[in-house]
Amino acid sequence: MKLEVLDREYMYPGHVACPGCGAAIAMRFLLKTLGEKVIMVLPACCWSVIAGPYPQSTLKIPVIHSAFETGGAVATGVRAALDIQGDTETMVVTWAGDGGTFDIGFQALSGAVERNENFIYVCYDNEAYMNTGVQRSSSTPYGAWTTTTPGREWKKMRKKNIVEALVAHRIPYAATANIAFPEDLVTKVKKARDTKGSRFLHIFATCPTGWRIPSEMSVRIARMAVQTNIFPLYEVEDGVRYTINYKPKEFPVKEYFHLQGRFQHLTDEDLDHIQDMVNEDWQLLLRKAGERTP
Amino acid sequence: MKRVLEGSQAVAEAVRLSRVAVISAYPITPQTHIVETLSDFCAQGKMNARFLRVESEHSALASLIGAATTGVRAFTATSGQGLALMHEVLHWTSGARLPIVMAEVNRALAPGWNIWIDQTDSLAQRDTGWIQFYCESGQEVLDTVIQSYRLGEEVNMPVMVVLDAFFLSHTYEPVDVPEQEEVDRFLPPFVPKFKADPAAPCAFGPLVPPAAYMEMRHSMAQAMEEALRCYPAMEEAFEGLFGRRYGMVEAVHCEGSDIVLVTTGTVTSTCRQVLEELRGKGEKVGLLKLRMFRPFPTDEIRRHLGGAKKVAVIDRNFSFGASGIFAQEIRAALCNEPGHPPVFGFVAGIGGRDVTADTLKGIYEHVKAKESPDRESVWVGLQEVRNEA
Ligand SMILES: Cc1ncc(C[n+]2csc(CCOP(=O)(O)OP(=O)(O)O)c2C)c(N)n1
Numbered sequence: 001m002k003l004e005v006l007d008r009e010y011m012y013p014g015h016v017a018c019p020g021c022g023a024a025i026a027m028r029f030l031l032k033t034l035g036e037k038v039i040m041v042l043p044a045c046c047w048s049v050i051a052g053p054y055p056q057s058t059l060k061i062p063v064i065h066s067a068f069e070t071g072g073a074v075a076t077g078v079r080a081a082l083d084i085q086g087d088t089e090t091m092v093v094t095w096a097g098d099g100g101t102f103d104i105g106f107q108a109l110s111g112a113v114e115r116n117e118n119f120i121y122v123c124y125d126n127e128a129y130m131n132t133g134v135q136r137s138s139s140t141p142y143g144a145w146t147t148t149t150p151g152r153e154w155k156k157m158r159k160k161n162i163v164e165a166l167v168a169h170r171i172p173y174a175a176t177a178n179i180a181f182p183e184d185l186v187t188k189v190k191k192a193r194d195t196k197g198s199r200f201l202h203i204f205a206t207c208p209t210g211w212r213i214p215s216e217m218s219v220r221i222a223r224m225a226v227q228t229n230i231f232p233l234y235e236v237e238d239g240v241r242y243t244i245n246y247k248p249k250e251f252p253v254k255e256y257f258h259l260q261g262r263f264q265h266l267t268d269e270d271l272d273h274i275q276d277m278v279n280e281d282w283q284l285l286l287r288k289a290g291e292r293t294p
Numbered sequence: 295m296k297r298v299l300e301g302s303q304a305v306a307e308a309v310r311l312s313r314v315a316v317i318s319a320y321p322i323t324p325q326t327h328i329v330e331t332l333s334d335f336c337a338q339g340k341m342n343a344r345f346l347r348v349e350s351e352h353s354a355l356a357s358l359i360g361a362a363t364t365g366v367r368a369f370t371a372t373s374g375q376g377l378a379l380m381h382e383v384l385h386w387t388s389g390a391r392l393p394i395v396m397a398e399v400n401r402a403l404a405p406g407w408n409i410w411i412d413q414t415d416s417l418a419q420r421d422t423g424w425i426q427f428y429c430e431s432g433q434e435v436l437d438t439v440i441q442s443y444r445l446g447e448e449v450n451m452p453v454m455v456v457l458d459a460f461f462l463s464h465t466y467e468p469v470d471v472p473e474q475e476e477v478d479r480f481l482p483p484f485v486p487k488f489k490a491d492p493a494a495p496c497a498f499g500p501l502v503p504p505a506a507y508m509e510m511r512h513s514m515a516q517a518m519e520e521a522l523r524c525y526p527a528m529e530e531a532f533e534g535l536f537g538r539r540y541g542m543v544e545a546v547h548c549e550g551s552d553i554v555l556v557t558t559g560t561v562t563s564t565c566r567q568v569l570e571e572l573r574g575k576g577e578k579v580g581l582l583k584l585r586m587f588r589p590f591p592t593d594e595i596r597r598h599l600g601g602a603k604k605v606a607v608i609d610r611n612f613s614f615g616a617s618g619i620f621a622q623e624i625r626a627a628l629c630n631e632p633g634h635p636p637v638f639g640f641v642a643g644i645g646g647r648d649v650t651a652d653t654l655k656g657i658y659e660h661v662k663a664k665e666s667p668d669r670e671s672v673w674v675g676l677q678e679v680r681n682e683a
């Protein structure tokens with residue numbers, strides 16, 4: 001499959017992301033797909049730093065840096081100002097981390113989606129607060145070490161299912177995507193671009209620093225998250241029409257966990273338990289998509 | 295045209311006349327009549343504006359950050375708890391140099407749910423970089439909102455127009471509502487120096503290292519000084535068109551008076567009446583109404599209070615562990631003046647309690663009888679509280 005994106009780059013080289021940063025890869029694909037008619041709202045996250053310190057900017061589009069919890073709200077105002085000035089062409093995109101989306105920014109996001117604000121909200125998910133040094137978020141998966149879930153206190157709660165939370169708002173378009181599946185990612189960005197109202201993209205983005213993995217494993221581990229059904233690729237239209245975009249041949253989750261420093265403390269028993277949870281979530285998704293379950 | 299309007303409606307009329315393009319607000323008593331009136335204006339097409347019905351005050355101001363950065367005139371209104379929730383974004387607004395205007399209806403803070411007037415909510419936001427005006431009448435509220443857009447846009451700083459809960463927000467008075475063409479002559483369209491525009495991309499509010507941050511803060515400090523310098527010309531233009539002026543402060547019989555009372559908001563109106571009565575009996579008493587609180591008009595205050603024998607400040611607010619906030623600021627303004635008068639501080643009308651003519655007369659008698667204050671603050675009209683063991 002040929003990747004149909006613009007030849008142009010909207011990200012300058014020399015940004016300050018860590019080597020192997022999934023969030024940097026995700027941003028590059030997003031902008032290459034959307035082009036330059038974009039105003040980006042950027043709440044506090046790793047990308048606040050990656051975007052470059054004053055007076056430099058990593059991105060070739062206007063960026064409005066904003067307070068951590070305001071991604072949904074600031075975008076609402078940008079859209080209103082564009083509309084009242086007669087500019088319906090420029091797209092408004094919020095780009096936020098999992099913390100800014102699942103946790104502190106959830107209220108503003110929920111409000112914006114309930115109002116069906118006409119914008120694209122992208123959450124790049126590295127499964128913790130990475131900017132501040134790898135603290136747990138409600139997106140951190142069951143079993144993970146973080147600096148606030150150290151030692152025996154590793155996270156015992158499941159990852160919040162953010163897509164389902166937004167689907168409950170009857171959002172016109174919500175989809176998961178992954179940096180290791182660029183064709184799928186680009187297709188979804190295009191679909192989001194061509195949909196009206198609130199659109200949500202949940203992009204799985206590895207973080208070598210926080211996950212304690214070598215940077216050259218970044219894409220491979222991202223791919224395994226899909227292959228194991230830990231992070232299924234699917235989309236939901238109007239809060240009801242589910243499409244599963246990729247059906248893997250059930251790989252066991254074990255290897256995904258063995259490869260990452262953040263999971264090293266888990267026992268075989270813990271991994272069996274995690275496998276059960278992953279299977280259960282997959283079955284649930286199949287049922288929602290109206291697919292036969294074994 | 296003269297109309298009988300509630301203080302809240304006067305705010306809304308001014309917002310309409312200022313051709314605000316984006317309004318975003320969250321309801322809280324006693325601010326609600328402002329946003330309800332503006333919702334009506336938008337629904338009826340009396341205003342060409344977007345009204346954003348967001349899910350919190352934090353989001354209300356945050357959405358205006360987005361709107362103003364994208365180049366349009368923006369407005370919000372709030373009170374008490376709502377203003378407290380906005381705190382982070384208040385700093386963001388001034389740091390981003392966005393001339394957003396807000397109507398702030400002074401309301402007491404919980405616990406002890408209390409929807410009545412207390413100025414501690416807005417004064418607690420003293421250091422957030424917003425210009426602040428304290429208003430006395432419906433007319434002043436209307437005029438000040440319009441003036442605020444002109445002044446704020448001249449120096450790129452946000453402005454808070456503060457009005458007393460109920461005593462002003464819910465009181466009907468005759469208000470002269472100017473014609474749109476007149477206001478247009480005073481207030482030109484908003485043309486920001488920079489705005490978010492894909493044709494000229496730049497980054498707003500990125501990471502700023504120590505090598506540049508301090509200069510950015512200093513430029514905000516300079517903008518506030520600039521606001522003091524711009525104010526007289528702004529008001530002259532306003533007076534030329536509308537025949538009204540208020541001043542950063544208003545001095546009533548301050549010259550030659552032994553005792554000067556300092557007030558803000560609607561207490562001022564009561565005090566005007568008391569002043570006439572006392573002066574009629576030959577008392578040498580004056581009144582200084584403090585209207586602009588940020589930037590603080592230090593020179594004006596020194597000029598009008600420096601010659602008094604005693605100053606009495608009435609605060610409808612309190613900074614715990616210190617004193618009434620206006621009194622603190624007045625003391626600070628005077629302390630470097632040689633031979634400055636002693637400043638008596640009075641705390642009155644907290645949480646909506648009445649400040650009557652008798653309250654003010656009592657304050658005057660207290661000051662007259664004393665050589666100098668024996669406490670930083672005297673709480674006026676306190677009832678005896680019995681603590682059961
Ligand atoms: C109100 C507030 N609380 C805390 C912070 C500190 N803070 C900045 S970024 C961040 C974590 C961001 O996590 P996430 O959204 O997952 O993005 P990531 O850094 O992982 O890319 C935190 C806690 C802040 N900026 N504002």
Ligand SMILES: [Mg+2]
Pocket residue numbers: 097098099125126127128129130
């Ligand atoms: Mg994160």
